[in-house]
Amino acid sequence: MNKNEFIRTLKESLNSVDEIEKNDILYDYEEHFRIGIENGKTEEEIAVGLGDPKLIGKSYTANATVEKAIENSSGKNVFKALLAAVTLSFFNLVIVLGPFIALVGVLIGLYAASISMALAGLFSIFAIVFMPFIPFNMTVSINPIAAIFLGIGIACLGTLFFIGNCFLTKVFYKLTAKYLKWNMQVISK
Numbered sequence: 001m002n003k004n005e006f007i008r009t010l011k012e013s014l015n016s017v018d019e020i021e022k023n024d025i026l027y028d029y030e031e032h033f034r035i036g037i038e039n040g041k042t043e044e045e046i047a048v049g050l051g052d053p054k055l056i057g058k059s060y061t062a063n064a065t066v067e068k069a070i071e072n073s074s075g076k077n078v079f080k081a082l083l084a085a086v087t088l089s090f091f092n093l094v095i096v097l098g099p100f101i102a103l104v105g106v107l108i109g110l111y112a113a114s115i116s117m118a119l120a121g122l123f124s125i126f127a128i129v130f131m132p133f134i135p136f137n138m139t140v141s142i143n144p145i146a147a148i149f150l151g152i153g154i155a156c157l158g159t160l161f162f163i164g165n166c167f168l169t170k171v172f173y174k175l176t177a178k179y180l181k182w183n184m185q186v187i188s189k
Contacts, residue, residue, distance in 0.1 A: 002044060003033045003043045005047075006043075006047045007026060007030065009053040009054060009057075010053035011026060013053060014060055014061060016064055021060075025060055033046050096179075100176075107165070107172060110168070111162070114158050114161035114162035114164075117154055118158030118159050119158070120155075120158070121151045121154030121157070122155050124147065124151035124154065125148055125151035128151065
């Protein structure tokens, strides 16, 4: 693909970008070709190095529609931005979104389990302490002092579980950020 074919394909791909920004983008890519030719590269080598002009155009179009949706948040603009982002990264929608939602659900479940454990331990302590004041008869087959220590142990275990979940959430956040950074590098290539 030579310079003219690359620029023409890029121009066709920039259909949703306003004229001023489109001209700036085209000028930048013409500069890439000019500098590459001055450095002794052929137009074909430069075009291969720049990447697929259709994908570049989709990326700029997606950015333009997202910016337009932010400026004027009508339903039509938001839908266009969502559609542009999905077409730009169809892989993310199909392959990554499902496991991501599942992992977030697992994290929420782990938090719920840890909070439930801590509260169960605290409630068992209060139940043993206030058992003499409860008007109905309750049979406990464990020594009350042992039950208090068991409640303390369960509450502490639930608290440690919660702290572990906080660290797990930080790791999940860092891995998600690394994936998004890598994904943006892949999309921009």
